[in-house]
Amino acid sequence: MKIKQLHIQNYKSLVDFKLENLPAFAAVVGPNASGKSNIFEALEFTNYVCRFPFEATSFFGGLKNIYSYQATPGKKMSFYYKFDNDININFSLGITPQRNLDGFEDVYSIGQEPILDLGKEENPFLFLDIRDKNKRDNFLEVVRQKHLTYNNEFEIFIDNFSRLLVGKTFLNRSFQLQSRLHTNASNLSQILAQILDSEKKDDFFEWLRILIPEFRDIEIRKSNIDGSSEFFLYEMTSTRPFSRHLISDGTFNILSLMAAVFQNENPQFLCIEEPEYGLHPQAIELLVNFLREKSEEKGHHILLNTHSQTLVRCLEPHEIILVNKVNGATIAKQLTADNAVNIKTDEAWLSNAFGGGVL
Structure with a gap:
């Protein structure tokens, strides 16, 4: 294009x-x-x-x-x-x-x-x-x-079309499609769940391991109350996962950028x-x-x-x-x-x- x-x-x-x-x-x-x-x-x-x-x-x-x-x-x-x-x-x-x-x-x-x-x-x-x-x-x-x-x-x-500026909540406009990563990546967990449930998962993980050397796995947990999703990141040297609030801004940015590219074939x-x-x-x-x-x-x-x-x-x-x-x-x-x-x-x-x- x-x-x-x-x-x-x-x-x-x-x-x-x-x-x-x-x-x-x-x-x-x-x-x-x-x-x-x-x-x-x-x-x-x-x-x-x-x-x-x-x-x-x-x-x-x-x-x-x-x-x-x-x-x-x-x-x-x-x-x-x-x-x-x-x-x-x-x-x-x-x-x-x-x-x-x-x-x-x-x-x-x-x-x-x-x-x-x-x-x-x-x-x-x-x-x-x-x-x-x-x-x-x-x-x-x-x-x-x-x-x-x-x-x-x-x-x-x-x-x-997608515009992405991670972390800028004021750019998150109404009526953004739930199937597409929001401008501030606020729905990242949902987009990650879609990617992990597709044939793109292996390619996605391969690139994550290049960009985040300690990366091992991602787990998506879904709430039984409101159906919302939350992702957890696993590293090579730890058995306990890291939630969104425990990972660095840089790691969250990488995940968001990767998700934006992989969200649609x-x-x-x-x-x-x-x-x-x-x-x-x-x-x-x-x-x-x-x-x-x-x-x-x-x-x-x-x-x-x-x-x-x-x-x-x-x-x-x-x-x-x-x-x-x-x-x-x-x-x-x-x-x-x-x-x-x-x-x-x-x-x-x-x-x-x-x-x-x-x-």
């Missing part, structure tokens, strides 16, 4: 933000308050608009909290995604806020354009039609009849914030290799954001998107293989040899 073009306007600091030819595995790199999280939140917001068109803004604190301060009055928030297919598959969404004398109302209109450019179709397939199974099936049938190549990118983005769109949290430098390197490998193997689109020197050192130049904020607006510089230098990637970044993503 690959995004050919991304264009976001007037969402927080993303006044006129553009990315092109986004690799399947990449990292957004930049200083604090440069807008890295806003990029991921804008992707998440688009997903929510599709699922809850006229309630979506309420999950993000209301329109007044996401509409850019830099926007010209009356301008809409717009989100344009073009996927890398043989056909012109893209979707465009425009949200126009309505104002009153006191400022913003949380009221808006949604404008849409046809998802697939097949010429003049009597019943074009629009952004919000993805929620309608019959319209979705009809759209796929048109694609098959015309013998076009379509890799389900739009459906992957809507159906299998189908291709996913994963936005992972600060994956380096609580991890040893060697574990960070192993984790980057794991995420890169699973992206290639399973067709996942995995985006990271970071300001970790150790993580940047593990990246290839073409996997790096540098961001800075200029006059209140987030801007991006995408690196390519041509940006390779004769020093380590992190040194080139922090010395500003790449020309961006620094204080």
